[in-house]
Amino acid sequence: MLEIRNLTKRFGDFEAVRDVSISVPDGAFLVLLGPSGCGKTTLLRMLAGLELPSAGQIVFDGKPVSDGDRNWTVDPARRNSGLVFQSYALWPHMSVRGNVDWPLKVMKMPKADRTRRVAEVLKLLDISQLADRYPNEISGGQQQRVAIARTIAPKPSVLLFDEPLSNLDAKLRVEMRTELMRLHRATGATTVYVTHDQIEAMTMATHVAVMNHGRVQQFGTPADLVDHPETAFVATFIGTPPNNMVPIVRNGTGYKVGGRYMPVTPPADDCLAMYRAEAMTLSDSEGETTLPMELVETSAIAGRMMVTGLRDGLRLTAIVERAPEARIGDTVQFCLPQRPDSWFGPDGERIG
Amino acid sequence: MAQAAMGGQGRRVLFQQGTVLKAVVLALLVALIVLPLIRTVMFTLHPDTVKAWSDVLTGRLSKNLFYKPLGNTLLIGVVVATACVLLGGFLAWLVVMTNVPFRKTIGVMATLPFMIPSFAAALAWGSLFRNDRVGGQVGWLQGLGLDIPDWLAWGMVPTLIVLTLHYFSLAFTIIAAALATVNSDLVEAAQIAGAKGRRILMGIILPVTTPALVAAGSLCFAGAVSNFATPALLGLPVRMQTLSTRLFGMIEVGQVGRGYVIGILLVLISGAFLWAGNRIVSGRRSYATITGKGGRAKRFDLRGARWPLCAVAAVVLLSSTVIPVIVLTASSLAPSSANLFSNWTLHYWMGQSDPSFAQGIPGIAYNEDIVRALTVTLGLGLAVAFTGMFVGLLASYTTARFREGWASAAITQISFLPLLVPGIAFGAAYIAYLGAPIGPFPALYGTFALLVIAGTAYLLPFSVQTGRAVIQQVGGELEESARITGASFGRRLFAITVPLAIRGLAAGGILIFVKIVRDLSLVVLLFTPTMPVLSVLAYRYASEGFGQFANAITVVILFISIAATLIANRLQTKSQPWLQN
Ligand SMILES: Nc1ncnc2c1ncn2[C@@H]1O[C@H](COP(=O)(O)OP(=O)(O)O)[C@@H](O)[C@H]1O
Ligand SMILES: [Mg+2]
Secondary structure: OEEEEEEEEEEOOEEEEEEEEEEEOOOOEEEEEOOOOOOHHHHHHHHHOOOOOOEEEEEEOOEEEEEOOOOEEEOHHHOOEEEEOOOOOOOOOOOHHHHHHHHHHHOOOOHHHHHHHHHHHHHHOOOHHHOOOOHHHOOHHHHHHHHHHHHHOOOOOEEEEEOOOOOOOHHHHHHHHHHHHHHHHHHOOEEEEEEOOHHHHHHHOOEEEEEEOOEEEEEEOHHHHHHOOOEHHHHHHOOOOOOEEEEEEEEOOEEEEOOEEEOOOOOOOOEEEEEOHHHOEEEOOOOOOEEEEEEEEEEEEOOEEEEEEEEOOEEEEEEEOOOOOOOOOOEEEEEOOOOOOEEEOOOOEEOO | OOOOOOOOOEEEOOOOOOHHHHHHHHHHHHHHHHHHHHHHHHHHHOOOOOHHHHHHHOOOOHHHHHHHHHHHHHHHHHHHHHHHHHHHHHHHHHHHHEOOOOHHHHHHHHHOHHHOOHHHHHHHHHHHHOOOOOOOOOOHHHHOOOOOOHHHHOOHHHHHHHHHHHHHHHHHHHHHHHHHOOOHHHHHHHHHOOOOHHHHHHHHHHHHHHHHHHHHHHHHHHHHHHOOHHHHHHOHHHOOOOHHHHHHHHHHOOOHHHHHHHHHHHHHHHHHHHHHHHHHHHHOOOOOOOOOOOOOOOOEOOHHHHHHHHHHHHHHHHHHHHHHHHHHHHHOOOOOHHHOOOOOOOHHHHOOOOOOOHHHOOOOOOOHHHHHHHHHHHHHHHHHHHHHHHHHHHHHHHHHHOOOOHHHHHHHHHHHHHHHOOHHHHHHHHHHHHOOOEOOEOOOOOOHHHHHHHHHHHOHHHHHHHHHHHHHHHOOHHHHHHHHOOOOHHHHHHHHHHHHHHHHHHHHHHHHHHHHHOOOOOOOOOOEOOEOOHHHHHHHHHHOOOHHHHHHHHHHHHHHHHHHHHHHHHHHHOOOOOOOO
16 A cells, blocks of 8 residues: 655745645556646655655555654665656666666675576566666667666565656657556556656556646546546546536526527536537537637547637637538537536536 | 565654755855955954045045056956957857858867966066066067067056956857857848848847857956956056055055955955846846757858958967967076077076076075975865865755755855955955954964965855756766665765766866966965965066066966866866767
């Protein structure tokens, strides 16, 4: 069990992480997902023991390892965790082999075991042939593998990754994603993985914590997040393409949806209605629930078309079978389904 | 997971992380930099000495004590700063943006004058241009039969020329760095938009480099107004005073209070200009970072002007580097500077004492004073290099590792404070600070320790800067990833930090060594006959009319500085197996 209880981190007056509580079972793959600057790295560094929490506890397997309330912490090296830094942090004056070997040396592992273990992890990550090169003599993807090899060599039971794929190009990223999942199965280590890329989160995680402004917006399985977003932020952050969020305002006796009167029955006077992209359609003529939008983008996705329209700052995306006749810049009628998928209050909380 | 928290002995974190370290560093910096300055001010406010303020500012003598030197100082500052920006900017433009022949050579040569102490150039000027106005030997040109007018031999004009030829190199470095960030894409975009040479210069290049021009101007101004050696050697014999020579004179004759007041005013003036320059620059947006990296594929084609412009650059560069060195060397060998290139003798270098020659002063190899000064100077350079790098590393580690909080901001600000204080004023402050006993501590005047402490404090801006570069190389995640493995502090230090940092540290230490070895303005007031240093001896010999000895000593200083600089450059660029690309 990895448990985080009411964890808070302040830098001066600024709260980088606010009152975070999460718990996952052994062997879980927990992804911390959120936009840049939301406190993911700070949370990860507290897990690694590099930062002391300002309040709250971190508990590995029933044993507290950090306690911000008592200013008490277990040394990073004593937590049996390993961290892969975003910059990789390979020691530039040591060869690939040296980088992987040194932590084992520090652990006082006997020489023969060390040699065996180094060979084993280099093979696991498919970089045996690079053993004698220096970090600046290998590519970014290879450096990434070395950083991972170095971290898993001491067999930590908690593995921490800080945006490990963000410096790689798109194709390599997809390959490494598969590779990391294979690695997770092979080591069985509880993994905490930080990313701002929701696709990574959805494909790799057993548990996802979506963060914004230092808070956990929602914690659950990837399917939970898609099927049942708790906040408007989660609803628009998750999914490809993202969900549509349309503001609704009460005006007299009726409701204006995205600027037009429509027959809806929202649970509150001012709120947001969420429509899934695959529930939207295009229509040739104006109808009861259509919104005229300027066509700004079309692109083919898995045999279907993704169509995006824009008007007055409102952006709508629909997934349809066939591209519209209209050209970019023309006006297209986006047809909303009769009932929205979910309702959110003006503060972003789900209300129905 | 079962063993996750095994051996999980935690520890209590008693203080906020870094509190102790910050407190120690802050106390050290306050003791080294803030207290001397405060003590100087306090001294002038003491009831016995407070009259010095009115003497200097409003008294009967104030015109001679302060206002005339002030006028000279400001004139020097404005003219030298303007000339340096023009000259340095011109050379930077040639090197970075045009296809002038020998671009690389010009680029390297233009950084050299700043490596040569300014008193070397002033001495060389004397050996060439002295006339018989103040007696003593005449210079080479007068010896050739030319009649050198007074204005060219002494006073303001030669001071301006020598200082410009010294400080333009600083302006060059700053402006060239800024020009190098003007991406060729930027210029090409303007060309595509239809702009021609002049428009591109005025519309694109100049606005983008304005912050650098202002920075270069204010740094050259601050350097020129606080320079001591050049006005002292070329101006004092004809009673031209600047604030720094006045300060020196006041303290020499024992009018310490007035000296300190002048020193404080000098600090305010040079500080005000640096501050103003900084304000102008930081008020603007910095453009330099907006552009990505881009090779400069195309250079501005000078066509027919290539060789003439190259010749102009050559004249400037030769007269600021090669000619002074040749003149100094020749004059240390020639019995008469009127005949620089004949009757050469090694007497001034290794002659025994001979009553018929130079009043019996032996050559510098047998001159006990000079040999002692050499030992003291080298020892001082080494000691300051060590202490400076130590304090610099400590301060920059503290601010890099614990960024937040007012204490870190204070450490950064204080460590750069000496940049605002001219060397001679800093020296004066240290006399006020440690010249008399403080509590149980004895007075340090005349001791090696005083020189080391003052030198360390004075050069702290450079050592902190070097320390920062080193910390950036090794600090942060590289060190943390070693910490996570459980390696102890000592082990991390020797396996990770030192191997990565050693070259940077050595190079930084050598640069500090060079700065202190060739410094005159800081040590000229701290000098005592029991603790002589080379640069002050050279200055004394020169002002007593023994130009050859002064020049020989200066050649030694030059040799040490150049050798050390070359070693430092090599260390910085020398290939490391893990840096090869
Ligand atoms: N050492 C620090 N001192 C002050 N502020 C910090 C420090 N580390 C992070 N922050 C701030 O905390 C916030 C969260 O940072 P971080 O955890 O790095 O975000 P993320 O990794 O999600 O991009 C940012 O606004 C950052 O500026
Ligand atoms: Mg981050």
